[in-house]
Every structure is written in structure tokens, then in C-alpha cells.
Amino acid sequence: MLKTSTTNVVPEKKVEAKQRQGFRLNANDKYYASIFLGPSLLVLTLFVFYPMLKTLYISLFLTNTLGNTTVFTGLDNYVKLISSPDFLSSMSVTLLYVVAVTVLTVSVGLLLANLASQKLPGIGIFRTLYSVTMGVSVAVAAIFWLFIFNPSTGFFALMSGWLNLPVVNWLTSPTNAMWAVIITTVWMNLGFTFLILLGAIQSVPSTLYEAADVEGASSRYQFFKITIPMISPTLFFVSTITIIGAFKSFGLIDLITKGGPTNATNMLVYRIYKDAFYSGNYAKSSTEAIILTVIIAFFTLIQFKFLEKKVNY
Amino acid sequence: MANFDERAILKRVFSYILLIALALIILAPFFIGIWTSFLPTMDIAKGNLFSTNLSLDNYVSAFTKTPILRYLLNTVVIATLTMVAQLIFCSMSAYAFVFLKFRFRKTIFALFLVTMMLPFEAEIIPNFATIKHMGLLDNYAALIIPFLTSAFGTFMLRQSFMQTPAELKEAADIEGLNHFQFYWNIVLPYNKISMITLGAYSFLGAWNQYLWPMLTTFSNNSRVIQNGLKQLQSEETFNDWGMIQASAAIIVIPTIIVLFIGQHYFKSGMNEGAVK
CATH class of the missing domain: 1.10.3720.10 (MetI-like)
Known part of the structure; x- marks a missing residue:
């Protein structure tokens, strides 16, 4: 529908209109997505991704008794x-x-x-x-x-x-x-x-x-x-x-x-x-x-x- | 013909004997445990398992001399909160993956899938540090916050939400429902059975936690039942087998009743879903 009504508009404007429409939809969904997905993503980042990467990181070092990394030892x-x-x-x-x-x-x-x-x-x-x-x-x-x-x-x-x-x-x-x-x-x-x-x-x-x-x-x-x-x-x-x-x-x-x-x-x-x-x-x-x-x-x-x-x- | 019948009957009898024998073997630990929970510890120690001194004394002392009720309360609160949180957050993220279009949707979904491959047991060191930094050690929150959501739950609900008929979405759009309204009024009720399944799954998951609560809780105020039972075993009650069996029975009997009711409920739920 939109396409037919804008066929006669100059190409530049057409693109702009399309973009605006697309942008509006996306912005709306983006707003909802951040609310719907945000909490889960935060928890997973904090308690799954971060600890996994941290564990990988620690495994490449020597550590002291406090758990702090001291010397990088690679795959040692x-x-x-x-x-x-x-x-x-x-x-x-x-x-x-x-x-x-x-x-x-x-x-x-x-x-x-x-x-x-x-x-x-x-x-x-x-x-x-x-x-x-x-x-x-x-x-x-x-x-x-x-x-x-x-x-x-x-x-x-x-x-x-x-x-x-x-x-x-x-x-x-x-x-x-x-x-x-x-x-x-x-x-x-x-x-x-x-x-x-x-x-x-x-x-x-x-x-x-x-x-x-x-x-x-x-x-x-x-x-x-x-x-x-x-x-x-x-x-x-x-x-x-x-x-x-x-x-x-x-x-x-x-x-x-x-x-x-x-x-x-x-x-x-x-x-x-x-x-x-x-x-x-x-x-x-x-x-x-x-x-x-x-x-x-x-x-x-x-x-x-x-x-x-x-x-x- | 008579011969044939005889063989069929014999086969049937043999089947029942096998069925009963296997049931007895599987249930033996329950029978032994629950039977000894009614016996005085003295008789158990003497090996007098056929004693007739049956009583509820062990149950009385489990309830009065040990913090088992406190452990139960802690566990029920933690498991319920975990369940509610997972139902909310998993369904929300599943909704986003099914009904919303946004950048990196596929990438983020792939990340969720990756999460399912990573064992929590491998993440305990940094997670312990995080909870300690937050000052939440020995607190209910330590046992809830890391499990507010789950990738598995999200994945399961996503599969279910994808089955929601497109006409419902179209009708909702015509009605002018926004995403919150569509999520709350249409999608959640429509996927009731998956929600119940996830609820049962997350509640049982929290109920059965062992390693993480063992690391993060150390007082009776926040200790959960699994670790509480271990605590009872290792304390002065070590050789009080009667009371230990009674505490185990106190924990297991409600779970099994819930399981039986749940089985029945799930069955009728399935039928309801099929009719709809």
C-alpha cells in the first residue's frame, strides 16, 4: 500500500520515508526488547558470561591464596x-x-x-x-x-x-x-x-x-x-x-x-x-x-x- | 486352543511377578527408610529391625530438637521466589525472541543457547566472589539472584510461544493491544501448560540445589533443606538413625505426594490442551 502511494515521489524522499517508517517500528520494538530482554540478559551476563570468562582468565595465571592472579603462565x-x-x-x-x-x-x-x-x-x-x-x-x-x-x-x-x-x-x-x-x-x-x-x-x-x-x-x-x-x-x-x-x-x-x-x-x-x-x-x-x-x-x-x-x- | 490360553496366562503371571519384584527393589530404600523412622534408635543400633516398638517419637524429636522446620521454610521461600522470577523473566525474554524484531536478535539468542552449554559448577569461584562483594553471603538473595532467569526456561518457552497462532497476533494488532497487553492477556494464558511445566521444573531445581547453597549459606537462618539434612547427619545426632530417617521422610513424603498429584494434573492438562 505504502509503496504504491509513494511511487511518484522522488527517489531520495522515498528512501527517507521508508527509512522513517522502518525506524519508527524498530524504535518501538527496540524499546520493548530492552524491557523484555534486559533483566534476563543482565542476570546471565553477571552470573554466566562474566564468571565463565573470568574462570578462563584465571586458568591462564598463577593465583595467590586470595584468588588474585599473579603471573601469566599461558597454558601452563x-x-x-x-x-x-x-x-x-x-x-x-x-x-x-x-x-x-x-x-x-x-x-x-x-x-x-x-x-x-x-x-x-x-x-x-x-x-x-x-x-x-x-x-x-x-x-x-x-x-x-x-x-x-x-x-x-x-x-x-x-x-x-x-x-x-x-x-x-x-x-x-x-x-x-x-x-x-x-x-x-x-x-x-x-x-x-x-x-x-x-x-x-x-x-x-x-x-x-x-x-x-x-x-x-x-x-x-x-x-x-x-x-x-x-x-x-x-x-x-x-x-x-x-x-x-x-x-x-x-x-x-x-x-x-x-x-x-x-x-x-x-x-x-x-x-x-x-x-x-x-x-x-x-x-x-x-x-x-x-x-x-x-x-x-x-x-x-x-x-x-x-x-x-x-x-x- | 486351551494350550495357547494357558501359555498366555503363564506369560501374564510371569509379567506380574517381574513387575512386583522390580517395584519392591526400587521401593526398598523407601520402605526401609520409612519403617526405621518409626523405630527407636536403640533397636536400629542393635539390628532389631523387626521391633514392634513403633512410634512417632522420631518425628516429634525431628520437629522439636532440630531446625528442620526452619530449613523447610527457607527452602519453600527460596524455591517459590526462584520459580516466580523464572516464570516472569523467562517468559519475557522468550516473548522478545518470538514477537519483537530488534538488532542482534539472532546473536543474542545464540548467546542464550551457548549459556545452556556452560555448567554452573564451573562458574562457582567468580560467582562466589560476586555474591561476597554484594554482601549477600548467608542470605536468601544469594540463592535466588543467580537463578532469576534461565536460558533453558527461555528456550523452552520460546519453542512454545512460537506455536501461538498468527491470527491471535493479528487480532491483537487490530484491537490495538500493545506488547505488554498482548504478552499478559494473550500469550501467557495461551501457553499456560508450558508455564506450569517451567514452574514445576524451576521449583524442583531450586529445591534440589546442593553445591551452591553449601558454599554461600552457613547459618540456620538461610540454610536450605538439602544442606540441612547433611548438617543433621554431621552434628551430634550422627548415630541417631531413627531421627535422621524421620527427617528424610519428612522431606520426601510431601515431594512424592506433589509429584503424584502433579502427574495426574499434567495428564488432564494435556487432554485439555488437546481438546482446545
Whole structure:
């Protein structure tokens, strides 16, 4: 409309009119944008972008006990860290934990979801019961399981007594302590993973199973040839979510093992915390924090790429 | 034919046995925890878990001898304020990305996405310093201010807002609604379900915080429940398992009830959305 009414105006004026119109609209939106976006942008700048850059900055320096940077050392902190056996053992402990937690969470979650997707009377009760750990926080989970693992009065110790088996030192042996943390983490993860996978299985078109039934395919065959391929995007999604969560684990470790015994469960985030807030080694802690960031960013990026693909698909 | 039926029944029985066995394993920590919360600590210490001295004594002493109610109050206030703030600020920034045209919109949105890749755990050192400079250590504000908004919440609501029918915007323009009116009167009610989801998500997120409150709060006036439970465990009550289990039960039972009600509500909410 505007275009036709201004066709006869000299070009310069036309441009001016257009600009003015565009400018007016933009100015209006710009005003609203600053109000709508301003608060969030401010908070993110102050508590995400600034600290991230600051952490990166500190990781390139030596620091004193007050956390002030002293000498610029470039990538020295990274080289030192990567060649330190202490850090490497911590990383391998973290990796073992992440792999065990992810494999167990996803496979047990899948087993539960597949079982609970059957159409049986009263199945709703089981669906509710299986998702119950979603309502459990780290501190509660740690208390419940600490009692179970407790070597003198704990439930496992009692059970060993009833069955005349030797008592397992769940929290004092390095390997067992690791398993104690893994078991508790998987237990906490199950509710959420179960619900997501159940939703995915339920959305597989039932015609596929009906056709397979007609063909006389066994339920095992149906599970591996229909269910798994059909829900593979969701399996991928819960796996990356679990991996990211496991890399960031802190609460359960602090509550159950405190990184011990002999650093057997001293994982990445626990290190970041201890190096900064116990040892006052801010440069080292920041370097570890950047390594954590790279790992988390990598897995999040994979997830983004994947979601993007799925959306396009 | 009879043979076939028998096999079907057998399969069904087997399914139920498996379902029940797995449910028992998953629920065992709850059962053990809640059962022992009714037992005297003396019996627990002796390994006498089949004691019949059941009572609510542990609950009474958890409420009277420990600051657990204070911890609960702190947590509820902090989680509620965090939730309200995130609902407001996330929906506002999501609105800007969907309905406003401004310079650097794409760049700023990309920045929000980048934020989602950065773990908070890696930012604790400068954030601790910032909160300390602001003089907010051991204060509710320390646990709220860094979480006033979230990139995830913004992203989630943006995806939802984008589904708002274009006719609604056109109608609003004809009616002469400004952006505030359109945001408040049309967009928010239309995306009610996403808002409820974000609300539940942010409340639970704040409720489950552990590392950050552990760093920034150190008195009962501001300590939240997760760290409070740890405090109870490490204080003189260390071996009072009965009371510790009772405090854990006090925390977990309401969350689970809310979760069950929430599940039901979400389901009906979904149906409502589908009908609409």
C-alpha cells in the first residue's frame, strides 16, 4: 500500500520515508526488547558470561591464596594438570562413573519401561511406583542409602548376617565405595529415565506390533527389531542427559564418600570444589572447571545437533 | 486352543511377578527408610529391625530438637521466589525472541543457547566472589539472584510461544493491544501448560540445589533443606538413625505426594490442551 502511494515521489524522499517508517517500528520494538530482554540478559551476563570468562582468565595465571592472579603462565596450568597422575586418576574415576551410571540407568530404565508398557490390568500402579524416585533429592537419597550401606547397623550388613555371608565394607573399600555412589545415582536417575522411555515406547504405532504379531514374531524379536529402533532418538536423548548429569555429580559424592576413600570417588566437580574452597588453589580449580566446561559443552552440542536434525526430520 | 490360553496366562503371571519384584527393589530404600523412622534408635543400633516398638517419637524429636522446620521454610521461600522470577523473566525474554524484531536478535539468542552449554559448577569461584562483594553471603538473595532467569526456561518457552497462532497476533494488532497487553492477556494464558511445566521444573531445581547453597549459606537462618539434612547427619545426632530417617521422610513424603498429584494434573492438562 505504502509503496504504491509513494511511487511518484522522488527517489531520495522515498528512501527517507521508508527509512522513517522502518525506524519508527524498530524504535518501538527496540524499546520493548530492552524491557523484555534486559533483566534476563543482565542476570546471565553477571552470573554466566562474566564468571565463565573470568574462570578462563584465571586458568591462564598463577593465583595467590586470595584468588588474585599473579603471573601469566599461558597454558601452563593445563599442561601441568594433564600430566599430573593425581588428576588423571581423577578423570579415569569420573569416566568410569559416567559410563557405569549411563549404561545402568538407560538399560534398567528401558527394562522397566518395556515391562510397564504392557497393557495389563493395574499397570498404572506400576508406572507410578517406577517413577517415584523422581521425587527424591540428593540428601534424601544419600540418607536412605547410607543406612543401607552402613557397615554396623545397615541393611546390607544385617542381610549378610541373616544369610551368614561376610559383611561387605561398602564405604571403606575404594572399589565398593565407587559402586555405592553408582548404585545410588542410578536409583535416583531411574524415575525420570523410566518416564521418558515409557512415553517413547507408548508412542510407537501399535500397527507395527500388530503386523509383527500376525507374522508370528516373538516378543524378544519385536523388542529388538521394532521397539529399540523406533525409540532410538529418545534413547539417545536420555543417554546424553544422563552423561551430562553424571559429569556434574557433586551432591551424592559429598554426602556418601566425600571423594574418598583414598580419592577413589574424587570426581571432577568435587575436585573443582576442593581445590578452590579447601586448598585455595584457584588457578588449578579454574583449569579443571574449564575442562569440565569443554566436556559438558561437547555433549550438549551433540544433543543440540541431534534435536535440530529431529526437528528438521 | 486351551494350550495357547494357558501359555498366555503363564506369560501374564510371569509379567506380574517381574513387575512386583522390580517395584519392591526400587521401593526398598523407601520402605526401609520409612519403617526405621518409626523405630527407636536403640533397636536400629542393635539390628532389631523387626521391633514392634513403633512410634512417632522420631518425628516429634525431628520437629522439636532440630531446625528442620526452619530449613523447610527457607527452602519453600527460596524455591517459590526462584520459580516466580523464572516464570516472569523467562517468559519475557522468550516473548522478545518470538514477537519483537530488534538488532542482534539472532546473536543474542545464540548467546542464550551457548549459556545452556556452560555448567554452573564451573562458574562457582567468580560467582562466589560476586555474591561476597554484594554482601549477600548467608542470605536468601544469594540463592535466588543467580537463578532469576534461565536460558533453558527461555528456550523452552520460546519453542512454545512460537506455536501461538498468527491470527491471535493479528487480532491483537487490530484491537490495538500493545506488547505488554498482548504478552499478559494473550500469550501467557495461551501457553499456560508450558508455564506450569517451567514452574514445576524451576521449583524442583531450586529445591534440589546442593553445591551452591553449601558454599554461600552457613547459618540456620538461610540454610536450605538439602544442606540441612547433611548438617543433621554431621552434628551430634550422627548415630541417631531413627531421627535422621524421620527427617528424610519428612522431606520426601510431601515431594512424592506433589509429584503424584502433579502427574495426574499434567495428564488432564494435556487432554485439555488437546481438546482446545
